[in-house]
Amino acid sequence: VITRLPDPRLGVRVVHSTGIYCRADCPARPNPANTGVLASVAAAESAGYRACLRCRSDRLPVVRVDQSQHEQVARALDLICDGFLDHHREADLAARLGYSSRHLRRLFLDAVAATPSHVARSRRAHFARLLLDETDLPVTQIAYAAGFRSLRRMNEVMHATFGFTPTQLRNTRARGEHNAVDGGLRLRLYVDRSYDFDGYVASLSTTAISGLEVVDGRRYRRAVSVCGHPGVVELDSPSPRRVDVVAHLPALEGLVDVVSRCRRVLGLDRTADSPPGVWSTFEAAVVAAARAHCDDPDRTLERLVRRHGQPVPGAADVGITHVFPTPERLATVRSSSTSGLSRQAAAAIRELATAELVATSTHAPWPAHLSAA
Numbered sequence: 152v153i154t155r156l157p158d159p160r161l162g163v164r165v166v167h168s169t170g171i172y173c174r175a176d177c178p179a180r181p182n183p184a185n186t187g188v189l190a191s192v193a194a195a196e197s198a199g200y201r202a203c204l205r206c207r208s209d210r211l212p213v214v215r216v217d218q219s220q221h222e223q224v225a226r227a228l229d230l231i232c233d234g235f236l237d238h239h240r241e242a243d244l245a246a247r248l249g250y251s252s253r254h255l256r257r258l259f260l261d262a263v264a265a266t267p268s269h270v271a272r273s274r275r276a277h278f279a280r281l282l283l284d285e286t287d288l289p290v291t292q293i294a295y296a297a298g299f300r301s302l303r304r305m306n307e308v309m310h311a312t313f314g315f316t317p318t319q320l321r322n323t324r325a326r327g328e329h330n331a332v333d334g335g336l337r338l339r340l341y342v343d344r345s346y347d348f349d350g351y352v353a354s355l356s357t358t359a360i361s362g363l364e365v366v367d368g369r370r371y372r373r374a375v376s377v378c379g380h381p382g383v384v385e386l387d388s389p390s391p392r393r394v395d396v397v398a399h400l401p402a403l404e405g406l407v408d409v410v411s412r413c414r415r416v417l418g419l420d421r422t423a424d425s426p427p428g429v430w431s432t433f434e435a436a437v438v439a440a441a442r443a444h445c446d447d448p449d450r451t452l453e454r455l456v457r458r459h460g461q462p463v464p465g466a467a468d469v470g471i472t473h474v475f476p477t478p479e480r481l482a483t484v485r486s487s488s489t490s491g492l493s494r495q496a497a498a499a500i501r502e503l504a505t506a507e508l509v510a511t512s513t514h515a516p517w518p519a520h521l522s523a524a
């Protein structure tokens with residue numbers, strides 16, 4: 152499916168003669184007669200192309216969409232980013248969005264030239280490669296953190312995606328390119344030089360909820376919950392082509408989704424001019440309800456988080472005290488004059504929380520044998 156793209160920044164160059172896909176600015180200059188363009192990294196990988204070791208095209212976003220043009224695909228990608236396809240089939244994703252499987256596939260093929268399942272698979276594989284490159288975590292733990300069901304499955308997918316096993320990929324990384332796991336797990340995300348990190352952080356500072364998130368100079372911090380355990384993530388940009396995620400988490404399970412959410416908040420998988428994304432659609436809806444129906448929404452949201460959110464131990468000195476409240480907690484929230492939560496806002500929030508509980512209760516449970524590992 153070789154296509155000409157309206158915006159070449161959104162695609163990757165593939166070289167038929169070598170079976171490799173490259174960044175637009177790769178120093179390798181193949182004969183143009185042997186090259187084409189595919190709409191995304193996921194498209195190149197599902198067509199059997201492998202990432203270039205020279206320009207490190209594996210560091211490109213797996214897919215990048217223009218939200219205004221492909222709104223439905225962007226919504227589906229948000230769910231994939233939340234790990235939906237780790238526990239569900241493509242048909243369930245379509246049903247959740249109110250489409251037929253066939254229609255969803257067609258939307259994806261139009262926008263990114265890959266199916267939702269291919270996008271999910273590439274996403275896991277790239278995240279595992281990031282952990283192999285950037286950390287000293289054992290390969291078995293990486294399989295778990297990236298959402299693979301077994302080590303064997305990770306080996307198969309990594310070999311099919313990159314042409315190397317996880318152990319081979321780890322052995323090829325450059326000396327000094329990785330970080331020890333101390334003071335948080337630091338992961339480097341590579342971005343275009345034109346990416347405006349400071350602009351995103353400035354924009355996040357105007358909406359930050361005190362206690363839940365903090366902007367401190369050029370650093371954004373936020374309380375997160377992974378499988379019910381509180382933690383903190385920090386985002387900063389030590390150089391123009393890098394955004395670092397530092398994760399202070401009690402467990403690696405679900406790390407792939409935390410990093411996906413960081414990418415979404417920073418608009419890393421969208422076109423350049425898109426606004427910051429939301430950490431979670433539920434949280435964004437609750438915030439919107441408070442802003443629509445309360446006199447002093449900033450203060451009300453701060454109180455709501457302090458009163459109903461799970462406490463985060465040991466982070467008060469950086470201004471982080473609580474995780475955003477769960478739908479379970481907010482399903483019974485009452486109006487309160489001390490926090491300024493109006494009757495109307497409380498009713499809207501209860502309704503949102505109940506809807507969220509119904510939507511998530513149809514999720515298949517995480518298999519018990521994996522939770523024990």
Ligand SMILES: [Zn+2]
Pocket residue numbers: 172173174177178179203204205206207208
């Ligand atoms: Zn290349």
